[in-house]
Amino acid sequence: DIQMTQSPSTLSASVGDRVTITCRASQNISTWLAWYQQKPGKAPELLIYRASSLKSGVPSRFSGSGSGTEFTLTISSLQPDDFATYYCQQYNSYSRTFGQGTKVEIK
Amino acid sequence: EVQLVESGGGLVQPGGSLRLSCAASGFIFSSYEMNWVRQAPGKGLEWLSYISFSGRTRYYADSVTGRFTISRDNAKNSMYLQMSSLRAEDTAIYYCARDQEGSYDYWGQGTQVTVSS
Numbered sequence: 001d002i003q004m005t006q007s008p009s010t011l012s013a014s015v016g017d018r019v020t021i022t023c024r025a026s027q028n029i030s031t032w033l034a035w036y037q038q039k040p041g042k043a044p045e046l047l048i049y050r051a052s053s054l055k056s057g058v059p060s061r062f063s064g065s066g067s068g069t070e071f072t073l074t075i076s077s078l079q080p081d082d083f084a085t086y087y088c089q090q091y092n093s094y095s096r097t098f099g100q101g102t103k104v105e106i107k
Numbered sequence: 108e109v110q111l112v113e114s115g116g117g118l119v120q121p122g123g124s125l126r127l128s129c130a131a132s133g134f135i136f137s138s139y140e141m142n143w144v145r146q147a148p149g150k151g152l153e154w155l156s157y158i159s160f161s162g163r164t165r166y167y168a169d170s171v172t173g174r175f176t177i178s179r180d181n182a183k184n185s186m187y188l189q190m191s192s193l194r195a196e197d198t199a200i201y202y203c204a205r206d207q208e209g210s211y212d213y214w215g216q217g218t219q220v221t222v223s224s
Contacts, residue, residue, distance in 0.1 A: 001169075032209055034209070034210035034211070036152075036211075038152075043202055043214040043215065043216055043217055044152065044202075044211075044214055045214070046207075046210055046211060046212050046213075049207070049208075049209075049210035049212075050210075055212065087151065087152055089152075089154075089210070089211075091209030091210060094157060094166040095154070095166065095168065096142070096154045096157070096209070097154065098151055098152040098153070098154065099151070100151050101151045101152075
């Protein structure tokens, strides 16, 4: 199975900060990568697909980049609604693995 | 409006069985592949199973292979997860998710499964 490793596991930031989360794949997954946001007690929500395509309705402060084995999710200016846990997911293979998650906390 | 509603969760003893359902509305169900994903208490997301449009192709995570069976009924706009030989480590919230070319663009609210004696 393809392993997905996110860093950091926890991130403390302030409103207005630029935030970057990294996701590394154990093998080449091209751009078959998605990013999700999950708030406590809620289902995950898709933010980014194909590594850099923004889902309709998602604020433009979210962006994704990368290909191959290294990917990033960037929030250009952190908003109060963005404090949540973020997961990457690869879909290069039928066994679709998630990263362990990155919790974005208020500093 | 796309809606996915899971049901069928509950408390079950170790070794027992449970059948989860996912009722879909607001889109042409037969045109989408579907998945089950779970989240153990305080843990991350774990993909469990995939089913193709027709139901002919199915994939499973190693952790549930041989114990869980995914199925769908396009006439009823529903997907199912038959779970057997349940273990304490299967305790989790179970989500169904619509597959949009590999990423999951819509999720249900989840149903809680607790395996305990």
